[in-house]
Amino acid sequence: MVYAAKKFINNPNDVVTEFIEGLVETYPGLQYLDGFPEVKVVLRADVSAEKYDKVAVISGGGSGHEPAHAGYVGEGMLTAAICGDVFASPPVDSILAGIRAVTGRQGCLLIVKNYTGDRLNFGLAAEQAKSEGYKVETVIVGEDCALPPPRGITGRRGLAGTVLVHKVAGAAAAAGLSLEIVAAEAKCASEMVGTMGVALSVCTLPGQVTSDRLGPEKMELGLGIHGEPGAAVVDVQPVDVVVSHVLQQILSPETNYVPITRGNRVVLMVNGLGGTPLMELMIAAGKAVPKLQLEFGLAVDRVYTGFFMTSLDMAGFSISIMKSDQSILDRLDAPTKAPNWPVGTDGNRPPAKIPVPIPTSRSTKSAESQSRPQELSQQGRILEAAIQAAATVIISLKDSLNEWDGKVGDGDCGSTMYRGATAILEDMKHYYPLNDAAETVNEIGASIRRAMGGTSGIIYNLLCKAAYAELKANAKSEVTPKHWSEALKSSIASVSKYGGATAGYRTMLDALIPASQALEEKLSAGEDPISAFILSAEAATTGAESTIQMQAQAGRSSYVSAEILATVPDPGAMAAAGWYSAAARAVKEQYESSS
Structure with a gap:
């Protein structure tokens, strides 16, 4: 019998919120925004936007990497951390x-770690904030030295070295420097650091089964902080050998990951990934310093050893090396009250939580305008059936999608899609104006944005936004099959523009692009619209299944070897084909029952 890993938690869906509650009770200098369950933001208790006269430094990402990122909120480091x-x-x-x-x-x-979802979500938020009048700059950190470039359009992952960038930027902001200078210092620091990780075990997500991917005598080099497969699986080696390999990989002149050469000064960070005893981390640090000095001819200015950016309970560690000079050291040595660099509190305890700020320009809908009409038109009934069928199929695919994603990603595709599908079904009961197709698509995007998160959430939100704009502009009365075809084409173009992927990249677009092409072709040829829709669904399924033969060029799968990719199709493409096909069948059944 297979059991979920034992954890000291309540509901797995509540772990992030409950972590934040414990964090702010432990450190009185921190607060969190309260008001909407999907908003998980930790911020300095002594800062308010109206009065703050220095550059705010904000970072964040998925949770499970504690103390990153919330543990670095405090004077002299981060002003706020956004927790996914x-x-x-x-x-x-x-x-x-x-x-x-x-x-x-x-x-x-x-400050954003280089993952597709983080780039998209923080990028869209930055653009929205700029439109509201805020001055915003962004620095992307990608310092992974485990995998050789290029990695498709994705690039190098952001790892524990990001914490050093947080410290440099936070100190520069605390010194009262301008946004342009703070951003420039952070960018420079990000280009001076390289990181590589090794692990004896993979991590276990709350409520899920522990993976047995690594046997008792194996270790993985370059394992990602989300449990993504690394560069190689090898026999367990003594820590001396492991440290030498990691240092050589980071500092090798052939790869040229970081601009560090003999005679330079450096900072060393040995970071535990969650399940490694401090004793073992100290042993690794003790071996790394003399190797850097004697074998690589480097002067080691600072050594940081401990837990800086973990991966839940993963047994392993990473090593980060940053080129240093006096200006970098001044930033790293500058005082901070961020709890985990190091713990700093003054005993004052303001309220633990404050309300989520609402933008002044935000319009509010009355309950009456949000309610769906009592009488649905034929178009409304068809749309309702299609949404119901699509969401229900995604819910049924949860475990299969997680299983596929566990082999080529971080194992949560099904859970993420499940959250979006259940939110859509719930919101459809109250808020979707089903007689208005464009507005309904827009509301679906709002449900997804609220509930899903991650890369899938932002991509599906982009899909809905583009489809809404197309339908709103061109479908003045009843929405025709031609309108839906153009809306799908616009959605695909939007995702390709912002995400960078296209056909053959092993993404959800490998299901949607064939569907769109087939739908447009069949409608142009005068095919019956229902038949055209069904045939396009078949094209979506064929396209999704063909991803098993593709080498990923986008997303976390781009870090996975071709041998592993060839064992399963892309879970995102299979999910897209699933809901698209279910919607097509539902539309066909509705038309047949009404004729």
Whole structure:
């Protein structure tokens, strides 16, 4: 019998919220935004946007990496941290709430780890904040030295070295420097650091079964902080050998990951990934310093050893090396009250939580206008059936999608899609104006943005936004099959523009692009619309299944070897094909029953 891993938790869906509650009770200098369950933002208790006269430094990402990122909120480091669900990028609304809560006239710097979901969500939030009048700069950190470039469009992952960038930027902001200078210092620091991790076990997500991917005598080199497969699985080696390999990988002149050469000064960080005893981390640090000095000819200015950016309960560690000079050291040595660099409190205890700030320009809908009409038109009934069928299929696919994603990603595709589907079914009962197709699509996007998070959430939100704009502009009365075809084409173009993927990249677009092409082709040829829809659904399924033969060029799967990818199809493509096909069948059944 298979059991979920034992954890000291309540409901797995509540772990992030309950972590934040414990954090702010432990450290009186921190608060969190209260008001909407999907907004999980930790911020300095001594900062308010109206009065703050320095650059705000904001970071964040998926939870499960504690103490990153919330543990680095404090004077001299981060002004706010945005917490997504476990291993899932925080939604745009959370990021915007954090920006609005702490950003004053000097603006804010967003420090973002290089993952597709983080880039998309923080990027969209930055653009929205700029449209509201905020000054915003963004620095992307990608310092992974485990995998050789290039990695498709994705690039190098952001790892524990990001924490060093937080410290540099936070100290520069505390010194009263301008947004442009703070951003420039953070960017420079991000280009001076390299990181590589090793692990003896993979991590276990709350409420899920522990993976047995690594046997008792194996270790993985370059394992990702979300449990993604690394560069190689090898026999367990003594820590001396492991440390030498990691240092060589980071500092090798052939790869040229970091601009560090013999005679330079460096900072060393040995970071535990969650399940490694401090004793073992100290042993690794003790071996790394003389190797850096004697074998690589480097002067080690600072050594930081401990837990900086973990991966839940993963047994392993990472090593980060940053090129240093006196200006970098001044930033790293500058005082901070961030709890985990190091713990700093003054005993004052303001309220633990404050309300989520609402943008002044935000219009509010009355309960009456949000309610769905009592009488549905034929179009409304068809749309209702299609949404119901699509969401229900996604719910049924949860475990299969998680299983596939566990082999090529971080194992949460099904859970993420499940959250979106259940939110859609619940919101449809109250808020979707089903007689208005465009507005219904827009409301679906709002449900997804609120509930899903991660890369999938922002991509599906982009899909809905583009489809809404197309339908609103061109479908003045009843929405025709041609309108739906153009809306699908616009959605695909939007996702490709912002996400960078296209056909053959092993993403959800490998299901949607064939569907769109087939639908347009069949309608142009005069095919019956229902038949055209069914045939396009078949094209979506064929396209999704064909991803098993593709090498990923986007997303976390781009870090996975071709051998592993060839064992399963892309879970995102299979999910897209699933809901699209279910919607097509539902539309066909509705037309047949009404004729």
